[in-house]
Each structure stands twice: as structure tokens, then as C-alpha cells.
Amino acid sequence: MLSSTAEDGEIEVRISVGRKKSGKSFPVKVCTLDAELEFNLEWRATGRDLFDLVCRTIGLRETWYFGLQYEDAKGFISWLKLDKKVQDQGISQQPTTPFMFLGKFYPEDVAEELVQEVTQHLFFLQVKQAILSMDIYCPPEASVLLASYAVQAKYGDYDESTYKPGMLASDDLLPQRVIDQYQMTPEMWEDRIKIWYADHRGMSRDEAEMEYLKIAQDLDMYGVNYFPINNKKDTELYLGVTALGLNIYEKDNKLTPKTTFTWSEIRHISFDDKKFIIKPVEKSSPNFVFFSQKVRMNKLLANAPVMLSSTAEDGDIEVRISILDLCIGNHDLFMRRRKPDSMEVQQMKAQAKEEKSRYSLAVMVERIACLSLTSDSHFEGRAGCKDSVTVFPLILTLKVGLVERIVFLSLTSDPHFEGWHKERQIERNKLAREKQLREAAEREKAAMEQRLLQYQEEIRLANEALKRSEETADLLAEKSRVAEEEAMLLSQKASEAEQEITRLRLGAMKVSKTFFSSLCFIAKHNYICT
Template sequence: MPKAVNVRVTSLDSELEFAIQPNTSGKQLFDQVCKTLGIREVWYFGLRFLDSKGQLSWLRLEKKLEDSYVDVNPRKVSAQDIKKEVPLQFKFRVEFFPEDVSEELIEDVTQKLFFLQVKEGIINDDVYCPPETAVLLASYAVQAKFGDYDKDTHKDGYLSNEKLLPKRVLDQHKLDSRQWEERISNWHSEHKNMLKEEAMMEYLKIAQDLEMYGVNYYDIKNKKGSDLWLGVDALGINVYEHEDRLTPKIGFPWSEIRNISFSEKKFIIKPIDRKSPDFNFYVPRVKLNKHILALCMGNHELFIRRRKPDTVEIQQMKTTAKDLRNAKRSEKAQFLREQQARLDAEKQRLELEEKMKKFEEDQKIVQNSLKKTEEGSKELAEKARKAEEETRRLEEIKKQIEEEKKKLEKIAAEDRERLAYEKSVANQRAEAMAAESARKAKEAQELAQQLEDARIKELEKNEEIKRLSEAAARAEEAVAMAEEAAAKAAEEARARAAEEAYQNNNLAEPQYEEGTDAGSSQLIDDETDEVPVTQEIDRVALAERNKRLMEQLKLLGNELIGIRDNSKDTTMDHLHAENVKQGRDKYKTLKQIRQGNTKKRVNDFEQL
């Protein structure tokens, strides 16, 4: 019995090892790998290996392994030239890409392998991706791995070990790892409630619009010997100038191709338009033509299959996949409802604890306020006693002032009576002297002198009376001022006592009621707005997400331009910038290069 051959097959998320018989065919090995990995959409995949010259090749399924591998440095190279190693090394990879991932990829396991391979191609810069799109794709990759963003779980540095962006993008911008993480996490938070499988599909839907997505490039020449690139993908065959693999110059969709073949290094494509000449090109090695032929046949077969009704098997696969996705969405929705219920319960518990804590604090405030009120009452009683004593003292002062006023009034009355009497006497004397003047001339002069003296004395008396009157007025004014001051002092004392009593009696009550009303009001709002408002907001947000996303992508692009080191731009960057400036994208370019009849495009190819 022949010795078993050890085979190692590596996919992007697993590694398999088999011991198989040498006469095992490539198809038998491929089927065993697909069965082990649970792959049913087998038409997209193939087994890739390195030949003895270090060139990548795809395993031909119709050949047996014993006819396919050789020892190192053999005299004769077999049909497929698999380098003999122990174990034999193969990689399980996507060989053919669909036209539209969202319509054609059915099962989650298929989507995951596509996602991992496309992500690897973008990060390794095998597929050119502009910086702002790379950040967006990175956020979907993070959602696919970590699930919903949670600031408590996803702390600073949670992406430090993740390879998410092409090295070209990292080198071209003046940002450190923390700043890149901040930008990616901002996008990550936008994908809340998205299933991991949905995040992978969103990644692929964006990636498939990149110019180099799903394109296999081969170095070719036309009859003139110009170095060109041939690009083969799900949509057809395109020709690129050697300096520009982003923008094809000539294109032939699969619907225009009738026959493909090669002869040694010459590859021949016969168009459906029989008036058109054949589309011929040349490759540097015959083996490349075998690869191109197999790739064209596989893509053309899938192109035809897409335009036919689904087989029963495909219909069953789509139904099963749809049911599984609906089940996952239901589980996700149930989980989110339970999570929200737990969050609401936790929130309610915290609110009750906060309310209880505030209630206890208010109780302490009330107790402290009552204690202060009691102390204030004692102080007020003491102040009232002192106020009464002050009032009695002021009353006594007032009585003394009144008695002094009466004494001054009595003295003033006596002085007025005395002065009136003296004035009367003086007048009588003056009259007597006047009567005797005629009779006693000599005495008249003496009497005149006496009269003059009496007048002077009268003036002095009048001055004294005036002075006494003024003193009495000042005494009355002093008494009035003293009464007013006493009344004002008593009124101020009573006002201060009343104000202090009011403030101390009402200190705690408003604070306690205010805290309680706010807590009750908050609980009512939460219950009222719980379900309908959230659903309406979510619905509007879903309807507006794409427009808002495109606007944010534009803003992010502008921001990155501001911190970009243009000296590190690559040729691809310049080509992409020119396409954007001209308003071109992948599909507009394909539409443009496929205009005109086939004959004209073949002639244009020969002129490149």
C-alpha cells in the first residue's frame, strides 16, 4: 500500500492537516477541506500553492497529487510543479469574486472568509484604499471582532495590538496610535446594535467599490511590445497601462466574449462580434496563459450562472441562511431588550439609592436646623430680655428728660413774670419822672440819666430773656431727639428679633421639598418616554445614516488632508486623487471604457 502523503491546508482562520493517498485527486482534497470547514459555496474557492520557482499557482482539481508534485531541483517538472515538502503546503483562498457580495454571498462562513481575505489585501496594500475609507473599513473590522462599542469595556489602548490600517496610510499622516484609535473608535461607536456578520458584509460592500478589489493582474504585451497589465475580474477583462493599475483603458465584458484560447505565449480572445478582429496579447511565460485561461473560464461560468434562475440547492441555502440570520437578529434583539431591562433596573436602583441618600441628608439638615432653631430661641429670649431692660432704661431716661424739661419751663415762666414786673415798674417811674419834668428841670436831667440807665438794664434783661428762651428751645429739641432715638432703637431690636426667628424657623423645609419633587419628576419622565420615543429616534436615524455617514467621511477626509505629509504620497495616491478630481469611480470608468464597438476597442488596444 502506497505511503500516505501529509498535507497542510491553511485558511485565514484555521489550519488543517490531512494524511491522504498519493492517488488522491485535487478535487477529492478540495472537497475534504470544504467539508471540514463547512463550506458549501465551493465555487468561489481554490487551493493555492507555491511552485518550485516560487510562483503562486492554483491546484488543478482534475489532476492527482502524485502527478503534481516533484522533488526540489528535479530533472523533470510535472504538470503542476508542486514543490515537495513535508507536509505539502496549500492555502485555502478565494479564487473567484462575485459581482455583488450582498446579493451573492449566502452563508456566514463564506462571508467571513471573504472578509478576512479582502481585509488582508487592503492592509497589505495589495488593494489600494484611500485613507478616509481605510478608517471607515477599520471601524467595521473592529465591530466584527469586538461587537458594540462600550466605553467602560473598550478603554484606551484596546486597539493597540490590532493591525487595521495600511502602513502607507500610517506613514503619510502625523498621528500617533492613540489618535488613530480615537478616530476609529468614533466610527466604531456609530455601528451600535450591528451583528458581527452584518459588520463583515458592510465591510465587503464598501471594499467591492475599490478599483483593485477582486482583480487578478497579469503582465502582458500587445503586438507593438508595449508593457501592459491584463486585469481579470467578475465583470470581464480590462487592460491597464503599466504605470496605472487603478484606471483601466480598455474593457471587454464577459457578455462580448465568445471564445478564449492560447497558443504557447499568445493568448487569443474571440469576440461575439464576428466583424471584430481577435483580441490577442502575449505573456512572458506559457504557464501564465494556463492561469489566465482557468481564471477566465471560472469567472465566465459564474457570470452565466448569475443570470440563470437559482438551482434548488441554492434556493435552499438562501432560505436556510436567511432563517439563521433572522434567528441571530431575534437573539440580538432579545439580548438588547434584556440588557436594556438590566440597565433600566440598575438605573432605577441607583436613583432610589440616590433618593434615599438625599432623604437622609435632608433629615440631617432638618435635625440640624431644629437644633439651631432651639439654640436660636434661647438667644432670642436672651435678646428679648435685654431689649426689655434697654426699653426700661430708655423709659427712665425719657422721664428724666421730661422732668428736666418741666424744670426748664418753670424757670422760664418765673423769669418772664419777673421781667414783666420790672418792666412795669420802670414804666411807672418813667411816667412819674416825665410828669415832674416840667416842675423840676434840674431833676429832669438826673431822671433822664436814670431812665437811660434803666433802658440799658432793660436791654440786658431782654438779652437774658432771649438767651433763656433759646436754652429752653434747645432743651425741647434734645428731648424730642431722645424720644425718637429711643423709639427707633426699640423698633430695630424688635425687627432683628423677628427676622432671625423667621429665618431659623424656615431653614430646612424648601431644600427637602425641592429634592423630593425633582426625584419624582425624573421617575415620571423615564416611564413616559421609554419605548415610543426610542423607536422613533432609531427609525429616523436609520433613514438618515448613509447621508450623515458620507458627510462625516468627507469631513474626515478633509481633516486627514490637513495633517498629511504629501512628500510620502505614492503613485497610487496621485492616480486616485486625479480620478477623484475628474469625478471618476470604478463603475463610471468601466462604463466609459466599454463604449464603442468591439472592433474599435481591439484597435485601441493595439495602439497602446
């Protein structure tokens, strides 16, 4: 069953998959910020099965940014694990299990990374809700500008003849903090927004949403998941997990981080009970140690934006998002962005460029047709052409010859078409050059990797030779020390021997002197006797 309704530019889609006769299925409801999907899942279905089903249904290919959020039977908000069965993840026993399909990881640069229109639209709705609910701080000036882009995305071009004062009164466009900051009436706010809104004429919905995201991504709190933590001194802080790395914030300042670790600077993240350790790549740098405020918070995130409603008290709801899962996912995307695009991403980008080119051509032909119709005799007496929305139905009511003449004029004499054709040729040439440069870069990368391996091997051999030289030097130094000790010992023994010789000489001289004296005495005695 497929049904749809439209109200105020919002599209609601309901899709139901019939229950199998076996009865081995259960109903689930998946809500995006502008659609509601209903499925019957088999009992053995995994989170991946449900996630892929949702992505196929809405035509999403950039799946790596998103996840399914739900409220479990205990009232906690969790991210559905894709590798586990849905029924094994503590889902609530409601008649229909509700899930929210939300962006889990944020891009670094929305203009460069978001390819599909559906991806861009989902992020636009989510970021807009976060700003309006004040989960993301937005200054007043930026809030008014963002509101004007939101109006352009919803209503299209500003038309003074159809615009009525108070038309925007029913739209939620500004954060309540901004409204309370100034003493301005709703009419005054609407006038401020209308001034910017009028400047966006000619901008499509996708272009307006992209401009909205370009401004929003520069806000300080954009894409940051905050965790309450304590450091070793028991000071209360916030840990922020972002697309670029980890930030440490003071308790009263979530805008400016006091310490930042990019993913390229982090070697390892580990935890033990309440204790988390961030180990930098530089081994000389000290580790950063912090403690979560609750034991359960080690694997679970708090203070994340909650898109699901709950009957529990606000203080009783603990948002359960794995810190390690967020870190791993953001780190993987961080490294992925710094590598050449995969074939899938290249194909998506090429298709997106082709679709934008077709849209630009269609708009150009519509405008040319509008000008041609207003001056053609077949068109006399018909209503004027004010916008491109009314052109194609009017063209279909005219003679085929007129349509052929319009197309012929647009293709042969219109300078816009010539410029578009040249632009398309330039884009093709640019794509060909980019492909050549990418292939050359890949070849150079492979050659550099080979040289790097050779250099690493040479460094290893040099280190081994240096190690052997150091060992030889140490051995020679040890031998030299032993030789010096032996020389000192021999010198000491020689000194002792010399002293002994001197003593013996003195003793011999003394004995000789005594002996000579004795001889003299004997000789003298003999002489006297004779």
C-alpha cells in the same frame, strides 16, 4: 484529534486524521486565514478529494469561489487541479505538504451572492489582508471606515466604560501607505477610527464584515488578477481578469482600464505560444491581440497575491495560475448569475434568512429579558444587565416562573415582538410571491424559448426563400445580360447587312448604268451602220 485555541478573537483549529496502517498515505496541512487543518491523504487521492474534505470540515457549501494554492517543488505558486492526483502535481517533498484555502473567484455583489457566514468571513479575511498588504489600493477615508468595521467585527460594540486608549495599537488596521501619507500619531489614527467605531453599536460580527465587503468591492483593484503583457507595438500593458470580464490597463495605471471586454462581449479566447487573441462577439469588431512577456506565462499568472511564504527570493517566485482556468471559471459564474438560482442556492438562502431571523429574535428576547430582570423583585441585589452576553447565564439562575413570565410578557405585550412577527409574515408572503413570480418567469421563459425557436425556423425559411429569390434574380440578370449582348450582336449584324445591301445596290446601279451605256452605244453604232 481535535483541538482549538482562541487569541484576540481569532480561532485556530487543528484537525488530524490518523495515518492508515497500510502506510499508503501522506500528511498535508491546509491553512485558511484563521484556521489550520491537518489531514492524511491516500496516495491516489485527487485534488477534488482534498478540496471536498476541507469544505466538509469547515462547513462550506459555496465551494465554487474557492481553491487550494500551494508551492511546488520548484518554488512556484500554483492552484491545485481538482481532476488530477495530488501527488502528480509537483508538490514539495516536505514532511507536511502545506496548502492555502483561498478565494479564487470573486462575487459581483457580495450582499446578493454570499449566503453562508463562513463564506462571508473567509472573503472578509482575504480582502482585508489584500488591502492591508496594499495589493488593493484603498484611499485614506475608506481605509479608516473599513478599519472601524474590522474593529466592530473583532471586539463587538464600543463601550466607553471598558474601552482603554491604545487598545487598538496591537491591531493591523490601516495600510502602511495611508499611515505614511499623513503626519499623524498612532493615537490620532485610533481616535479617528474610534469615532466611526462608536457609530456601529448594535451591529453583529457578520453585519460588520458584510459592510466591510460592500465598501471594499467598490475599490478599483478589488477582485482583479493582473498579468503583464505587450501589445503588437510592444507597449507594456496589464491584462486584468475580473468577475465581469477582461480589462486592459496601462503599465502605470492599474486603477482605470483603458479597454474593457465583458464576458458577454467575448466570443472566444485562444493562445499560441506567447500570443493571445480575444475575439469579440461582434464579427465586425477587430480582434485584440497581445503577447505575454514569458512563454510560460501563457498558462501561468504573475503578480497575483501570494498567501504562502517561501524561502526563495521574491524575484524568483513565479505565481502559476492558469489564465484560461480563471477565464473559464469567471465566465461560468458570470453566466450562472444571470440564470435562476439552483435549488441548492435557494435552500441556502432560505436557511440563512431563517438563521438571521432567529438571531434577531434571540437579541430581542435578551433585551426584553434584561429590562424585565432589572425591574423584577427576584432580581434585586443582582448586577445590572449591560449587554446581551450576560443575560442568558443570569436567566438560568432564576426561578422557572420568572423565565415563563418574561417569555409571556415578550410574546403578549412587547411591540418589538409584534413587529417582528409581522415582519416574518411579510417575509413569508414575499418569499411566496417571489416563488410564484419565479415560476411564472420560468414558464414565460420556456414559452419565449419556444417562440424563439419558431421565429428562428421562420427566419431560416425566409432566408432560404430570400436566397432562392436572389439566385433567381441573379439568373434573370444573367439572361438579361446575354439577351442584351445578343441584341447588340444582331443589331451589329443588321447594320453590316444594311451596309452590304447598300453596297450591292450601288454596285447594281453602277452595273445597270454601264449596261445601259453599252446598249446605247450598241444601238447608236447599229444606227450609224444602217
